[in-house]
Amino acid sequence: MKDGYLRPLYVNHLVRLFENHKKKSFEMPDSKINTQDQCNLDIFETSDYKTYKDGMKLIGLWPFENSTKRTLKRAFVLISMITTLIFMQVRFVEELNHNIDVVLQSAGSIILSIGCIAKFITTFRAEDNIKLLFSRIAKQWASITDKTECKILADNIKVCHPLCTFYKVIAFFALVTYACLPSFGPVIMNILSPLNETRRKRLPAPAEYFVDEEKYFYVLFSHGMICYMLVCALYVIIDCMYSCIVHHTVGLVGIVTYRLQNIIDLKVTSNQEYQANNSEIRRRLRRAISLHKESLEFAQKIETTYNLCFIIVMSVNLLTMIFTAACAIRTLYYDKVESFRWFILYGSIIFHLFFNSNPGQNLYDKSNEIINTLYFTEWYTLGISRSNKRTMLIMMIRCLRPCQLTAGGLLVLNMINFGAVIFFKSKGGSDCRKLIFNCMIAAITNEVANQYSFIERKAPRKSFKDLRLCTCLYQAVKLAFPNANDDDIKDGISAWQDTANTRLKREASGKGPKRAPFQPIVIDETLNSGEESDP
Structure with missing residues (x-):
């Protein structure tokens, strides 16, 4: 090997x-x-x-x-x-x-x-x-x-x-x-x-x-x-x-x-031993x-x-x-x-x-x-x-x-990836971007999202690729939407990343949706409230 x-x-x-x-x-x-x-x-x-x-x-x-x-x-x-x-x-x-x-x-x-x-x-x-x-x-x-x-x-x-x-x-x-x-x-x-x-x-x-x-x-x-x-x-x-x-x-x-x-089960009593x-x-x-x-x-x-x-x-x-x-x-x-x-x-x-x-x-x-x-x-x-x-x-x-x-x-054969792919696919969405938003909202808080950027688009932030979640998300989107290409997935992730600061401020001011961290919400409500706009 x-x-x-x-x-x-x-x-x-x-x-x-x-x-x-x-x-x-x-x-x-x-x-x-x-x-x-x-x-x-x-x-x-x-x-x-x-x-x-x-x-x-x-x-x-x-x-x-x-x-x-x-x-x-x-x-x-x-x-x-x-x-x-x-x-x-x-x-x-x-x-x-x-x-x-x-x-x-x-x-x-x-x-x-x-x-x-x-x-x-x-x-x-x-x-x-x-x-x-x-x-x-x-x-x-x-x-x-x-x-x-x-x-x-x-x-x-x-x-x-x-x-x-x-x-x-x-x-x-x-x-x-x-x-x-x-x-x-x-x-x-x-x-x-x-x-x-x-x-x-x-x-x-x-x-x-x-x-x-x-x-x-x-x-x-x-x-x-x-x-x-x-x-x-x-x-x-x-x-x-x-x-x-x-x-x-x-x-x-x-x-x-x-x-x-x-290996070690012997007692030492002298230099010879x-x-x-x-x-x-x-x-x-x-x-x-x-x-x-x-x-x-x-x-x-x-x-x-x-x-x-x-x-x-x-x-x-x-x-x-x-x-x-x-x-x-x-x-x-x-x-x-x-x-x-x-x-x-x-x-x-x-x-x-x-x-x-x-x-x-x-x-x-x-x-x-x-x-x-x-x-x-x-x-x-x-x-x-x-x-x-x-x-x-x-x-x-x-x-x-x-x-x-x-x-x-491409895919590690273990129970973690099996569960992650099935879990993310269950989040659902009418298209590729909505599925990505639902998966992200269910798995990552806005505090974490605000510290990362996709493929290091913003220099001070860490790369989103470093997160193990990214691989599972790709698999889930491909599973639900086989026709979605890499550009569609990248655009969806980037759009969600770019609005993290806006969502974070709204949650801090009490204007955002009332929910506990890691609790899934319906993506349509987020889109209708204008959260996909640039910060």
């Missing part, structure tokens, strides 16, 4: 000195990761991994399977997905100027299918990296012999099992509800609330098969269900394996923490540093492997979230069954974002514990040599910036 990615720049020169010294004295050949393909894969037959391995084999993504079988499985998946996508696109074009409801239903399924195909293709294109990750996992398990450390690693992997199981249940429920409501909902309603005419059954996704839909309804329904099951299986299997790999990294970091906690004690401390510290470096390199390899996959999937999911929310609200007043179907899909997408953010948050939290563990090891006591103290101090500096995973380097 690149060092600059995980630590502040101002300590790079210290760490370089430390690493040059480490190459001479801290080499541990037995702990190095062998990247050759010949490795013992028995660990993937255990209960912790077998379910995920079988899922990867099912869709042709297990890199150690026979190449012919992998190719046939991938061809089946792609042909099934692409043919269905073509049928849906034909129906979409046919109904474009005739039936807006069918167009919206087709568009939602098309976007979801494109995202799934992109996820599948980007994953098997990264087959070499995935193979390397699994090889490293097997060799890391083989290199850890201490029972306590093995238990720490296994326990951290088990952390992801309940959420993965819940993810499968949610995906299955969403699949059955979204796919079966159009087909069997009318049949049930004909029994519960009959009309003068029989309600017509519909296929799970509007598609043009060029045959009589009434005559071959169940055949076409079976084809649609198979394709939806493939979409569901691809999302669940790839995401669950990603979560398992990341939690393996969390376990490695947990072992580093455990080793650091047990002092030398032996520091030699033992140095050996334990060397093992912890070596594993810490491995875990950081492993996390970087995970990000490299899933980089393209996540940036595409996140973009498609955010677009689908906006689309499904709009469709759910549109159909709420005249077709509640269809509206419920859209809300189910909307909730599933939000849970998918949550699921992908959770492993990154766990890795961030666990890596953040290392510096606290180092501090409480009593490294400052008299029984420790100066060189060992210096090594611990440099390791503390290296851990100031914890390990984190991103989607293409």
Whole structure:
């Protein structure tokens, strides 16, 4: 992993000195990761991994399977997905100027299918990296012999099992509800609330098969269900394996923490014991540093492997979230069954974002514990040599910036950003600028806003880009208004910043709106009162 990615720049020169010294004295050949393909894969037959391995084999993504079988499985998946996508696109074009409801239903399924195909293709294109990750996992398990450390690693992997199981249940429920409501909902309603005419059954996704839909309804329904099951299986299997790999990294970091906690437990009563004690401390510290470096390199390899996959999937999911929310609200007043179907899909997408953010948050939290563990090891006591103290101090500096995973380097995958994006989008607004004003008013007081300017337009003030909030605000605006460009967002933020002094004076004089700090207000009232004018 690149060092600059995980630590502040101002300590790079210290760490370089430390690493040059480490190459001479801290080499541990037995702990190095062998990247050759010949490795013992028995660990993937255990209960912790077998379910995920079988899922990867099912869709042709297990890199150690026979190449012919992998190719046939991938061809089946792609042909099934692409043919269905073509049928849906034909129906979409046919109904474009005739039936807006069918167009919206087709568009939602098309976007979801494109995202799934992109996820599948980007994953098997990264087959070499995935193979390397699994090889490293097997060799890391083989290199850890201490029972306590093995238990720490296994326990951290088990952390992801309940959420993965819940993810499968949610995906299955969403699949059955979204796919079966159009087909069997009318049949049930004909029994519960009959009309003068029989309600017509519909296929799970509007598609043009060029045959009589009434005559071959169940055949076409079976084809649609198979394709939806493939979409569901691809999302669940790839995401669950990603979560398992990341939690393996969390376990490695947990072992580093455990080793650091047990660095100093020897008593010094003589000069000879002092030398032996520091030699033992140095050996334990060397093992912890070596594993810490491995875990950081492993996390970087995970990000490299899933980089393209996540940036595409996140973009498609955010677009689908906006689309499904709009469709759910549109159909709420005249077709509640269809509206419920859209809300189910909307909730599933939000849970998918949550699921992908959770492993990154766990890795961030666990890596953040290392510096606290180092501090409480009593490294400052008299029984420790100066060189060992210096090594611990440099390791503390290296851990100031914890390990984190991103989607293409643009969005950090953690719960903070997940919650911030969802929160800001919920503020609402009829256009880009009103959404920005509502988000700003909800999150920043006028006192803070008066001390900052956007991109340092006013020299005495600090740059607004320094605030972490800015990234979340950009994501929320892009989520709510995909057509908004950077200039629109900049203008909205600048306009809000420029009126901060005016709002501050009005609040001080009692003429402004009566509200507590950080309490949201409706932006239309602010605009009507003339607060958008220059101060």
